[in-house]
Each structure stands twice: as structure tokens, then as C-alpha cells.
Amino acid sequence: MTNAKGRSSTNDSIELLIDLVQRESVTPEDGGCQPLIASRLESLGFTIEWVNSGGVTNLWARRGTAAPLMVFAGHTDVVPTGDETQWSSPPFSAEIIDGYLCGRGAADMKGGVAAFITAVERFVTENDDHNGSIAVLLTSDEEGPAIHGTTKVIEKLNDRGEKIDYCIVGEPSSTETFGDIIRNGRRGSLGAHIDVHGTQGHVAYPHLADNPIHRAMPALSELTNIVWDEGDEHFPPTTLQISNFNAGTGATNVIPALASIELNLRYSPAITIENIKSTIEGLLKRHNLNYDIEWRDSARPFITQQGTLCDALQTAIKEHTGSSARLDTGGGTSDGRFIAPTGAQVVEFGPINKTIHQIDERVLCDDIKTLSSIYEATLVTLLAR
Numbered sequence: 001m002t003n004a005k006g007r008s009s010t011n012d013s014i015e016l017l018i019d020l021v022q023r024e025s026v027t028p029e030d031g032g033c034q035p036l037i038a039s040r041l042e043s044l045g046f047t048i049e050w051v052n053s054g055g056v057t058n059l060w061a062r063r064g065t066a067a068p069l070m071v072f073a074g075h076t077d078v079v080p081t082g083d084e085t086q087w088s089s090p091p092f093s094a095e096i097i098d099g100y101l102c103g104r105g106a107a108d109m110k111g112g113v114a115a116f117i118t119a120v121e122r123f124v125t126e127n128d129d130h131n132g133s134i135a136v137l138l139t140s141d142e143e144g145p146a147i148h149g150t151t152k153v154i155e156k157l158n159d160r161g162e163k164i165d166y167c168i169v170g171e172p173s174s175t176e177t178f179g180d181i182i183r184n185g186r187r188g189s190l191g192a193h194i195d196v197h198g199t200q201g202h203v204a205y206p207h208l209a210d211n212p213i214h215r216a217m218p219a220l221s222e223l224t225n226i227v228w229d230e231g232d233e234h235f236p237p238t239t240l241q242i243s244n245f246n247a248g249t250g251a252t253n254v255i256p257a258l259a260s261i262e263l264n265l266r267y268s269p270a271i272t273i274e275n276i277k278s279t280i281e282g283l284l285k286r287h288n289l290n291y292d293i294e295w296r297d298s299a300r301p302f303i304t305q306q307g308t309l310c311d312a313l314q315t316a317i318k319e320h321t322g323s324s325a326r327l328d329t330g331g332g333t334s335d336g337r338f339i340a341p342t343g344a345q346v347v348e349f350g351p352i353n354k355t356i357h358q359i360d361e362r363v364l365c366d367d368i369k370t371l372s373s374i375y376e377a378t379l380v381t382l383l384a385r
């Protein structure tokens with residue numbers, strides 16, 4: 001399968017991808033991926049900055065000082081291989097089998113990284129005097145706790161007033177066919193742990209006890225029936241799920257003193273976190289519960305509306321694959337959640353995600369070549385003079 005518009009000059013992407021996959025970099029290791037990329041970018045006139053935190057390596061490389069600033073973002077770390085003997089080829093050997101490059105990180109997301117680095121190299125070589133600025137942001141802490149990664153770089157940029165206008169995260173967003181989906185936002189994730197307190201006692205003497213299970217049940221029933229919002233054109237309605245409900249001493253004749261509930265909401269920007277919290281706490285109070293609640297604000301929702309960046313990317317995808325890429329906000333969280341609050345237009349676009357985190361993770365070499373051409377064409381639209 002050869003893309004009619006794929007150019008032989010984009011084989012540089014595959015060479016770089018092989019080199020990156022062969023550098024073992026299970027979170028938080030970088031395996032030398034970022035120094036390799038930094039030296040390539042430095043020779044093209046990028047200013048290299050290392051933002052290291054808690055044993056994690058982060059790279060910020062920028063060329064130019066003017067606005068608009070276009071950023072390619074991604075991670076060089078990969079998840080563990082699992083049982084290596086189950087792989088058809090060793091996971092860090094980067095073998096090409098039937099046109100697929102196989103190896104841990106090939107799709108998530110060294111393929112995207114290789115494609116955007118080579119796109120930047122070709123673009124800068126042909127457009128030395130481009131408008132605005134180009135930057136590359138890489139972390140080795142995406143697959144882990146993500147405390148010392150992208151968020152640290154963004155903090156530093158915020159401190160000195162450095163503003164990102166456009167950002168493409170090279171995560172594998174394609175689902176069924178290459179080029180079918182651009183992620184232009186993500187739902188927020190809010191968790192809560194609730195302890196409902198009662199008084200322990202004998203089941204035969206309930207008037208001397210206070211049963212927290214009985215107290216919690218009507219409240220939880222009401223909680224699970226709340227319609228939070230209707231969603232909107234970009235997001236499905238907000239959902240609440242109780243994932244854990246624990247109570248009881250194990251004895252059949254004892255009323256317990258405590259019931260513990262764990263819940264999670266996936267929410268859209270149609271509702272605020274303050275609104276969710278006050279609704280839930282108001283309900284618990286109305287039911288006269290003696291409770292403690294602990295919130296976990298793990299991701300804020302974001303949306304990048306149809307605009308300059310989406311238009312440029314969709315046009316490039318159409319031109320190189322024939323596919324009309326759909327904007328979508330599904331899936332889990334990604335580092336886009338740290339970049340979007342700066343006000344930047346942020347989208348994720350990359351290869352097919354079917355094999356990510358699996359045994360025999362792989363990408364079609366032709367897709368990576370085409371991806372690099374798409375990134376390059378997007379740069380031309382946004383920054384060429």
C-alpha cells in the first residue's frame with residue numbers, strides 16, 4: 001500500500017522512528033531520545049532548554065521569538081513491554097514486518113514524534129525565514145504520574161509570559177483508518193471519596209445504633225439519578241459512576257459505624273466543577289448525613305473550536321489521505337489538558353491507536369510518512385511567508 005502522494009524524502013521519518021524505538025525508554029526513562037532530537041533541532045537554529053524535574057527529562061526547543069507560536073508536543077516514554085517472549089519480534093528491535101514498524105512505542109507515540117521532527121526539519125530547511133515561531137515540547141513522564149512532565153514546562157512558560165498559539169500533540173488519534181479522527185478536546189475527570197459515619201451496634205437493638213448504610217442508600221440513589229447536563233455539540237452528557245461502596249464488619253449481627261463510597265464524574269465544559277461539588281454536598285446535607293468528602297480534580301475539560309488550527313490540519317489530512325477527519329472529544333486524558341488552559345488551540349492528531357500498550361504494538365510505515373507530510377503541510381499553511 002503506497003500513498004500516491006507520499007514522497008521518498010519522507011523516509012527520514014522511518015529512519016528516525018527506528019532510532020527512537022531502539023532507545024529503550026520505559027517511563028520515566030528517556031533512553032537518549034530527547035538529546036538526539038535536541039541536537040538535530042539545535043543544528044537548525046532552535047534554542048534548547050532542559051526543564052528537568054523529579055528525575056524526569058523535559059525538552060523545550062524553540063526557533064524564533066515572534067508570534068504566532070506553533071508547538072508540536074509529545075512524549076518519548078513508553079509503557080512496559082509485558083512478556084517479551086510473546087512479541088513476534090523483540091519490542092525494542094524496531095523490525096519492519098509486512099510494511100509495519102513493530103515495537104514498543106511505535107504508535108504511542110514515537111511514530112508521531114518522528115513524523116513531526118522530520119516535518120519541522122523539512123519545513124525549516126525550505127522556509128528559513130518563516131513567520132512566527134516553532135517549538136517542540138517533549139516529556140518522558142506522560143505514561144506515568146505526569147507530575148513532573150508537560151505541566152512543569154507549561155509552568156515555566158507561564159512564569160515568563162511565553163504564550164502558545166497553536167499546539168498539535170502527536171498522540172495516536174486515528175481509530176479505524178488513518179486520518180479519521182482529530183481530538184479537539186477532552187472531558188474533565190472529578191473523583192470523590194465519601195465516608196458516611198454512623199454508630200456501631202447490635203442488629204437486634206437498632207434504636208441504640210445509627211446505620212450509615214441505611215442513611216447513605218437514599219442519598220446515593222438520588223445522586224445516581226441526577227441529570228447533570230445535556231452535553232453539547234462536542235461533548236456527551238456528564239456522567240457519574242459509583243465505583244466502590246464498602247461497609248460492614250463482616251459479622252452478620254453488627255450494624256457498622258462507617259460506609260465508604262468512591263465515585264467519578266466525566267464532565268463536559270457545560271458544567272463547572274464548583275457546580276458539581278455544591279450539588280453533591282447540598283444533597284448529602286439534605287439527607288442529614290454525617291460525612292467527610294475528599295475531592296480529586298484529575299483533569300479539567302477543554303475544547304478547541306473549529307478555527308485556524310483545525311482548518312489547516314483538516315485540509316492537510318484531506319489532501320494527503322482523502323479522508324475528512326472528524327473532530328472528537330472521546331477517550332481518556334492526555335497532556336493536552338495541561339496546554340489548553342493557557343488559551344492555546346490544542347488538538348491531537350496521529351497514527352492509528354489500535355495496538356497501543358499491546359503486545360506487538362505497530363504502525364504502518366506509509367502512515368508515518370503521510371503523517372509527516374500532513375504536519376509539514378500544516379506548518380506551511382500556518383507559518384510559511
Ligand SMILES: [Zn+2]
Nearest residue numbers: 108109142171
Ligand atoms: Zn501516548
